[in-house]
Amino acid sequence: MEAFLASNPYFSAGFGLIGVTAGLAALRSGSLQLAHVLQRRYLVTVEIPSKDPAYNWFLKWASVHGASNAPAKKKGLLANLLVNNQLSVETQFTRRDTGTSLAQFSLVPAPGRHFIKYGPAWFHIERQRERSMLDLKTGSPWETVTVTALARDKGLLLQILDEAKTAALAEEEGKTVIYTSYGLNGGRLSVVLDEGVSEFLVKDVKAFLANGMWYHERGIPYRRGYLLYGPPGSGKTSFIQALAGHLDYNICVMNLSERGMTDDRLAHLLTNAPPRSLILLEDIDAAFTKRDASAQEGFQSMVTFSAASEERIVFMTTNHVSRLDPALIRPGRADVKMKIDDATDSQTKAMFLRFYPGREELGDKFVAALRATGRPWSAASLQGHFVIWRDSPEGAVERAEDVFGADVKE
Numbered sequence: 387m388e389a390f391l392a393s394n395p396y397f398s399a400g401f402g403l404i405g406v407t408a409g410l411a412a413l414r415s416g417s418l419q420l421a422h423v424l425q426r427r428y429l430v431t432v433e434i435p436s437k438d439p440a441y442n443w444f445l446k447w448a449s450v451h452g453a454s455n456a457p458a459k460k461k462g463l464l465a466n467l468l469v470n471n472q473l474s475v476e477t478q479f480t481r482r483d484t485g486t487s488l489a490q491f492s493l494v495p496a497p498g499r500h501f502i503k504y505g506p507a508w509f510h511i512e513r514q515r516e517r518s519m520l521d522l523k524t525g526s527p528w529e530t531v532t533v534t535a536l537a538r539d540k541g542l543l544l545q546i547l548d549e550a551k552t553a554a555l556a557e558e559e560g561k562t563v564i565y566t567s568y569g570l571n572g573g574r575l576s577v578v579l580d581e582g583v584s585e586f587l588v589k590d591v592k593a594f595l596a597n598g599m600w601y602h603e604r605g606i607p608y609r610r611g612y613l614l615y616g617p618p619g620s621g622k623t624s625f626i627q628a629l630a631g632h633l634d635y636n637i638c639v640m641n642l643s644e645r646g647m648t649d650d651r652l653a654h655l656l657t658n659a660p661p662r663s664l665i666l667l668e669d670i671d672a673a674f675t676k677r678d679a680s681a682q683e684g685f686q687s688m689v690t691f692s693a694a695s696e697e698r699i700v701f702m703t704t705n706h707v708s709r710l711d712p713a714l715i716r717p718g719r720a721d722v723k724m725k726i727d728d729a730t731d732s733q734t735k736a737m738f739l740r741f742y743p744g745r746e747e748l749g750d751k752f753v754a755a756l757r758a759t760g761r762p763w764s765a766a767s768l769q770g771h772f773v774i775w776r777d778s779p780e781g782a783v784e785r786a787e788d789v790f791g792a793d794v795k796e
């Protein structure tokens with residue numbers, strides 16, 4: 387590890403004492419030499435330029451983990467004083483198959499100095515922006531993040547970079563699966579919901595979009611909220627993806643459980659969402675059950691967001707509708723509430739026929755075999771089953787009960 391550190395250009399004996407504490411600052415001006423000695427012995431610094439992929443990984447990591455190990459009481463105070471007030475919004479666009487783009491917002495430490503506690507150690511983070519230079523490819527300013535571990539253990543920094551990388555890659559992996567497998571399919575929505583559900587939702591969104599003047603003339607906020615709730619794997623997220631493709635809209639996914647997501651920030655994100663966007667707040671229950679203390683904060687956010695004046699279509703999804711504060715999902719915030727449930731008979735048959743066109747009779751047999759078990763099944767598990775048996779509809783029917791193999795029910 388020592389050898390790796392020595393040869394790694396990111397690890398340098400950078401000068402990271404500035405701003406650590408007032409005491410250390412005084413020490414620095416008083417005795418530079420002593421500071422050098424201390425710094426060499428006790429601090430490890432890594433510099434990450436913005437052109438390095440690790441740059442975004444690290445900022446994202448810092449926004450999620452900062453001060454996460456501080457005791458609960460101190461957490462708010464420390465986080466607010468030292469980190470929270472200095473977050474900035476970063477937007478990343480990913481092109482989707484359908485030609486529209488997916489905008490993803492994250493809150494990352496803003497340029498300036500930050501302190502973060504992680505594991506046993508404190509870290510000093512300095513994000514510096516080069517004012518006179520721009521990255522010609524992206525048009526964004528060159529930046530450098532300097533991370534100084536206020537500890538002697540060099541391994542901690544490596545561990546952090548490694549964790550940041552793993553988290554970033556895992557996130558990308560998930561996205562590729564979701565965002566490339568759905569979308570427009572010959573002009574039709576490729577998600578099979580129960581009869582009438584998808585038509586109802588599409589019609590409702592289109593009516594909303596066609597009635598801007600009506601809202602405007604009456605001074606009603608031009609927004610519509612949809613809550614899709616129900617068991618995992620029923621197609622909530624896929625439907626919203628497909629709908630965006632169908633309307634040729636962008637999707638902005640916001641994670642309400644992200645650290646530091648306060649009212650102001652949510653309002654900022656909502657007003658800065660690109661035009662022609664569906665806003666998707668996934669697993670909204672997570673924002674309210676994970677962090678008790680901030681439930682109130684999240685609630686306020688939703689109030690703010692119901693006041694947005696521009697055209698806003700907001701989709702919220704949850705597996706646990708009963709855990710939500712009723713005020714959160716009242717009309718005005720969630721105008722349409724739709725249960726997207728386990729697969730029905732007709733949905734199951736429709737999916738069967740999509741995989742095995744023309745095999746009506748077998749489709750009925752398949753549905754009957756599943757129904758005979760008395761157990762519920764999800765559209766996601768059906769899809770998994772049909773993919774396995776893609777060349778043999780007979781096999782799919784014979785082994786119908788395998789559909790339950792992949793299901794994990796609460």
Ligand SMILES: Nc1ncnc2c1ncn2[C@@H]1O[C@H](COP(=O)(O)OP(=O)(O)OP(=O)(O)O)[C@@H](O)[C@H]1O
Nearest residue numbers: 577578579617618619620621622623624765766769
């Ligand atoms: N109704 C459906 N029609 C076709 N495929 C579906 C349907 N529902 C789910 N799937 C398949 O299952 C996968 C998972 O579905 P999706 O993520 O949309 O479910 P979800 O209801 O949002 O689940 P969760 O509540 O766990 O987020 C999808 O990528 C898709 O391949």
